[in-house]
Amino acid sequence: MAESGAFKTLNDKDVVSTRTLLHEAIPITGTIVSGTYGDNNIKNPSHGMFQSVYDYPYLSSSANHIFDITVGIGTQSGLTITSQADKKKNIYNQMAQLLVGYDHTGSIQRFDEDGNIVGGGKKLDDVFIIPFSRLLVKDEIKKGTFQLELGIDDAYDNGGAIFNSRILISDQSGSNGYFVNSPVGEYGVLYATASTHTAALALDQSYAVGLLYYQAGIAVISGSVFNDAAIGGILNNALNSTDLIGQGAVGFSSVSASTTQTIASGIRNRIYNVQFNNTTELNSTIYFCRANHQEFNYSTNPTYTNASKIRVKTNSTDEPVSYITTIGLYNDKNELMATAKLSEPLKKTPSTEFTIRCRLDY
């Protein structure tokens, strides 16, 4: 039997909760990072500990923060740091304790090249770190979609020549080979491969060069991607190490006597492309609003009647007709919590039934 009146109660079967993962592609071309706006979209905080990159000159209210670049040098690094040594160490320790955590003695653990923290192996002590903004990452970076392409030509240049040789850093095994032993969620190993010609790397293989923390949206990348094999890097000796800041082809060791922001600018100018897919977790409640054949066939619209007579009927035996344009969702005190609009009126008669599916996302 139909409920008389304007409201219909939703029963348990009319309300369903669902969870959906929504993905967006996030492409960031190198020209936005270094060139399109000069350096007007680059903010260097006075404390000098990182550099921020915006998608538009940052003084504009239209600008969105997209990522930061900073440098971390661990206490066990082989480099002798003469510029901002404490700040670079502090950044490393801050990131390591946040992303890797502590060992059983309470000591901060170091970034591990292959992600196997307990198993030992090679540690990453000279790293640059790219924390992406929440605006881009949303709930997490989709595993297996991250790609960072860097120009590794040895010449120092802010133009296109530095992109003659490039490497591609990706989480190629991310979708099925990620780790879960980080305090901030899941992470995968970043591998470098040659993207322009195979001779760019010391060996024609993939090199583990960093870690990508999916939920945190932070990439930690070894400075070895700018070093040739002769000084412990991954690049072909014939190509030399990269000249990041115009102090010669010394690779990432130029971090020793340069500020974090100088190095960050050098790295930023070598970003050819960054892309990944983000993930938004949508929790939805779906309300199935069922208008059965004998329900909602009359209207309280003032134009529905003329001197109380229903306009759409000539005789009492004519079918009543109404038109649905809006759905109102109410709580038990008849307070309007949500509204939904149909893009065109739906004709409702005693011969028709509708189930209108209203989804609210949280």
Added chain:
Amino acid sequence: MGFLDNSGDIILDVVLTDHGRKELSKGDGSFKITKFALGDEEIDYSLFNSSHASGSSYYDLSILQTPILEAFTDNAASMKTKLVTYENLELLFLPVLELNELQGIDRRHATSGSFIVAVDRYTEDDDETGTGKGIGLVEGKPVPGVIFGESLDRGSMIVIDQGLDTSQISTKQTIDPDLRETEYTIQIDNRFGSIIDPQGNQLELSYIDDDDIAYYVVSEEEATAVQSISNLTKANESPVAGPRGSRLKFKIKSSMDLNTSTYLFTTLGGESILDNEAGTGTTVYHIDSMVRITGMNTGYSLDIPVRFVKYKS
């Protein structure tokens, strides 16, 4: 809000209302959707042409082409007219709400066309000091359409009658129980006033939304504001021409803000001149507002214009 794209598949644009977001933010479980209603506020049923020369397929062509706006987030601006369910599919007449101005002084003010709420004693009757500046009395009698917002004991009230407004059915016929309204919602801007019954008792406030609109729910069970008028059959007893259902009667009590300050008047209103006891003219501050009455069972609603006034000079 823009129009929804109606060139292809039917789409549904769902949003939380501002009041819904407020309830959700409380985190106390008050945001729980338990029922729904369907609305048709864009539809003009007078476009239904049952004598269209091309046949029945064309009767509602104009209605079906009505463009629909995106959903409003203001809860008070949505779902003003609802679809209703009646078991009887052979109804030819539906009940309406009508302002009853047939009795005594309970009618709109003659010059303003709205009910006037005098917000303090001086505006009502110059506090009986004899200066003749009050606008609520003329020759010692209450002026029709003036509600005494502070003293509450005299003045007009608002009377709404419900029933089938058709002369084709005798007033002696009993209205179908499904068509008889027993419960009403009254909406008023809470900054300006509150709703009281004819005896001056405060009616129970249901809630106040984020836009400061107060909602009062009154039912026949309480009997002070709602009463049956099924037994009234004479033409001069109700504006409803056919079978009568129920009658809602209420007054408006002015808020403390309006009673004690001119701030809202100077911010939101204007000035006008009303006749006074002395036969000259009293300049008053005024704010024009609206009180909306909605039948909870039949869904029909009616807007009553109300002007709040305060003595200036």
